Amino acid sequence: MEKTAPITRSLLTWFRNDARDLPWRRTRDPYAIWISEVMLQQTQVKTVIPYWERWMKALPTIESLARARSQRLHKLWEGLGYYSRVRNLQKAARVIMERHKGRFPERFEEVLALPGVGRYTAGAICSIAFNQATPVLDGNVTRVLARLFCVRQDPRARGTRERLWTLAGTLVRQAAGEPPGAGDSRGSAGPGRTGPCSALNQALMELGALVCVPRNPKCGLCPVSTFCQARAKGLADRLPRRARSVQAIKRRQFAFVVERNGRFLVRRRDETGVNARLWEFPSCDVSSAAEPQEIAQATLGTRPRRLKRLATLSHSITRYRIRLEVYRVGEWDPAGTKAASGRWLTPEQMRRLPFTAAHSRIVRRLQARKRNLGR
Ligand code: SF4
Known part of the structure; x- marks a missing residue:
């Protein structure tokens, strides 16, 4: 098992000092975080911000989402694409109203059981809203971990994927053991206090989005560059292994x-x-x-x-x-x-x-x- 404690600490410190002040980071409301996570799938942060703000103004509660007319939902989502996401949001809101009396569930298994919610989204909601040690693994986090731990195998292969989930789990559990305040986000009038599990997962996502980018990673700015195995081997730019590009x-x-x-x-x-x-x-x-x-x-x-x-x-x-x-x-x-x-x-x-x-x-x-x- 790789030594992860120094990596975890470096990521927490970096996030505490450099986290972007994004509107959904100013709340711990699981509903608001859920909406942001679903919008952010396949879409960049700067595109999502106005959509999320409009959505939260129009439909500020789970109940308002459950009751909204389909046309209104689609209008609020217009331009984000992948419209099955918005339909699943409403289905899940109705499940929460019926099965959980309108209260967003806190247990990972219950969140995962909601329509349209996968392992990544459930992990993101439980860690960010409830500071639980639930890992996340999306494209950005896959890239960071594959480089940090020099995972040369295809990350789409089942075994490799599980290894990456395990690494993500190790880091977030390590963060859970950090003293209270280790993940406090500096940003704020708004972002408020963020628990260490929340901060660790968001640090991995943030690192992949801003620093450990697909091409020409900015290793000189990276808070974990001294631990990065791919960098040490001169492989940073070549990992993770890319799929053959699909012909348009x-x-x-x-x-x-x-x-x-x-x-x-x-x-x-x-x-x-x-x-x-x-x-x-x-x-x-x-x-x-x-x-x-x-x-x-x-x-x-x-x-x-x-x-x-x-x-x-x-x-x-x-x-x-x-x-x-x-x-x-x-x-x-x-x-x-x-x-x-x-x-x-x-x-x-x-x-x-x-x-x-x-x-x-x-x-x-x-x-x-x-x-x-x-x-
Ligand atoms: S050192 Fe470079 S390749 Fe390694 S994690 Fe940081 S940005 Fe990514």
């Missing part, structure tokens, strides 16, 4: 902007699948040879006499690189269209609904155009 898949889509008396045809996506329940303009995946006139007829149920390209937008969903061609439909015959399955809304009404990220860019353009015309 190109996709082409058409979207059609149909206007009637200042209102636009939009529809809600299905209950399941990517971007479930979000709003969008009529659209579909097309082949590289597809002609917009034919696709418009198939999508809208009527062949427009005129189509004008409004924009071409590029965006990504997981491994897909999508080129979205947006056409404005002119001189079309509304009779016999498939418009019945959608709704006709003004740009202002659309702004109140949760749209997919790419289509909310179209809404913003329509709004800007309307403002310009109004001048």
